[in-house]
Amino acid sequence: MGMSVTEHSYQVPMHHVNAEPSLRICIQGFGGNSACEGPFAVGTQIIQFQHRVDYVIQGFSGFSEYTFQDDVQVADVGNGTDDALWAAAAGSIGYVRSGANVGGNTGIFSKAAENNLAGLIFVNKHANCGQIEANDCVPIFKTSRIDEVQDANGGTVPSELPFIAMSKDAGEILEQAIFNATGTTGVLEMLMDVTNDQERTIYVPCGEIRGKSSEVVIVGGHHDTVYHGQGAVDDTSGTASVLEIGRQLSQIVNETGKPERTLRFCTWGGEEEGLYGSRAYVSAFQNSLKDDLRLYLNLDMSHVDADTANRGNSVTLIGNHPDDMDHLARITELYRNERSDVADRYDIQLRTLDGDDPDSNGMPDNSDHAPFVYDLGDERGRAVICYGSGSWEYHTYADTMERFNEESLGVSVTIYGTYMRFLAYSDS
Ligand SMILES: [Zn+2]
Incomplete structure (x- = not known):
C-alpha cells in the first residue's frame, strides 16, 4: 500500500x-x-x-x-x-x-x-x-x-x-x-527592482492514502517563507511536521490495512502573500471538499523556541468544533501521562473557537486553515490549528535554524497525528 x-x-x-x-x-x-x-x-x-x-x-x-x-x-x-x-x-x-x-x-x-x-x-x-x-x-x-x-x-x-x-x-x-x-x-x-503586477505559478504538492470512503482528513502547512528570511519556524516547522505525520501514518497503514477515511498531506505555496495556495486549492476542489472534508489540520509555527525559560513554553491547540476538541482533550490527557518526558516541558492549552467571525469568537483568518473554514459555503469547515510560542524572530531575517527546537514539534505531531490515526479507522 x-x-x-x-x-x-x-x-x-x-x-x-x-x-x-x-x-x-x-x-x-x-x-x-x-x-x-x-x-x-x-x-x-x-x-x-x-x-x-x-x-x-x-x-x-x-x-x-x-x-x-x-x-x-x-x-x-x-x-x-x-x-x-x-x-x-x-x-x-x-x-x-x-x-x-x-x-x-x-x-x-x-x-x-x-x-x-x-x-x-x-x-x-x-x-x-x-x-x-x-x-x-x-x-x-x-x-x-x-x-x-x-x-x-x-x-x-x-x-x-x-x-x-x-x-x-x-x-x-x-x-x-x-x-x-x-x-x-x-x-x-x-x-x-520588483514586479507586482504579474501572476506567478505556485505549487501545492499533496500525498494521499486512499481510504474506503471519500471522506477526507487533510493535514497541511505552508512551504513558502517571507522572501528575505530562511523561515525556519515560519513555516519549515509546520512542513516538517506534515512530512513526519505522513511518514508515520504510512507505516501504520502498511501494518493495519486500508483506513476508513482518506488521508491527505499537503503543503501550500503563496501563504505569506495572502494564502494563495490554500485558497486556490479549496476553490478548485470546493464541491468535493464541501461533501467530504471531515477535518483540516493546520501546522503553521507549531514550534516553541528553545529558550523556554525566557520566552515561554505554551502550545495552543485550537479547533472550531466541540466534538473534535473533546477527542483532543482525551488524547492530550493520554499524551501528558504517557509522554510526560516531553509533555511536562510544555504548557499545552486547548481552546474552542466555534463562532462565525474571525474577529471575535471564530477561527482566525491568518493562515491556510481559513479557506477550509470560511470558503466552503454557508457551513463552516471543521479545522484545528496549533500555535507554538517564543518566536520573536517572526517574519525577520533572523528566523533561522539557530533557534530551532525540534522536540517542541513533537507535541502537535503526536497529538494531531494520533487524532488523524483515530479518524482514519473510526467513523467518529
Ligand atoms: Zn506562516
Whole structure:
C-alpha cells in the first residue's frame, strides 16, 4: 500500500524581487554643492542601509528607480492617522511611524495610492524591540490585501509605488539626515527592482492514502517563507511536521490495512502573500471538499523556541468544533501521562473557537486553515490549528535554524497525528 502523489499548480497574483535593492542617503558636501558620487564628490557623506537587516520590501511593493539626481522628497506622515499629512505627501515618499491602527499594510499602502505618493516607508518602532538586535526593532515583512489596494488605486496595481519597512535605528538615521538635519538635508536613493503586477505559478504538492470512503482528513502547512528570511519556524516547522505525520501514518497503514477515511498531506505555496495556495486549492476542489472534508489540520509555527525559560513554553491547540476538541482533550490527557518526558516541558492549552467571525469568537483568518473554514459555503469547515510560542524572530531575517527546537514539534505531531490515526479507522 502506498501514498499517491499529486502536484497542483496555480497562477496567482504575486510580487517578485528581481534584484538586490538599494537604499542610500546622500548628504552633499560643500554646503550641498558637491556631487553625491564620482570624482567631484567632495566632503559628501553617503549612508548605506543594509537590505534585510535595516529594511525589507513589503508584499506587493511596486518598482522604483529614484536616484540622488531625482531628489525625490521624503514627507513625514506621522503615524498615518492624519489625512492632511497624506494629502501633503503627494508626489513624495511618505514616511510612516508605527504605533497607530491605520489598517496595517493594506491601510497605509491604500492611503499612499489614493494620495499619489511616490513611495512608502514604514518604520518599526514597536515590534520585537530589544529582542533580536541590541535595542533595535528589526523590520518585519508583511503583505497587503492587493485587491483593496487596487481599489484605492483606481482599479490597478500601484506598480510604481515602492513600499518598504525600516528598523527603528535605520529610521532614526533617516530622520536625522532628512527631517532634522543641522546642515545640508540628505537626499534619498531608492532602487527597488520588483514586479507586482504579474501572476506567478505556485505549487501545492499533496500525498494521499486512499481510504474506503471519500471522506477526507487533510493535514497541511505552508512551504513558502517571507522572501528575505530562511523561515525556519515560519513555516519549515509546520512542513516538517506534515512530512513526519505522513511518514508515520504510512507505516501504520502498511501494518493495519486500508483506513476508513482518506488521508491527505499537503503543503501550500503563496501563504505569506495572502494564502494563495490554500485558497486556490479549496476553490478548485470546493464541491468535493464541501461533501467530504471531515477535518483540516493546520501546522503553521507549531514550534516553541528553545529558550523556554525566557520566552515561554505554551502550545495552543485550537479547533472550531466541540466534538473534535473533546477527542483532543482525551488524547492530550493520554499524551501528558504517557509522554510526560516531553509533555511536562510544555504548557499545552486547548481552546474552542466555534463562532462565525474571525474577529471575535471564530477561527482566525491568518493562515491556510481559513479557506477550509470560511470558503466552503454557508457551513463552516471543521479545522484545528496549533500555535507554538517564543518566536520573536517572526517574519525577520533572523528566523533561522539557530533557534530551532525540534522536540517542541513533537507535541502537535503526536497529538494531531494520533487524532488523524483515530479518524482514519473510526467513523467518529
Ligand atoms: Zn506562516
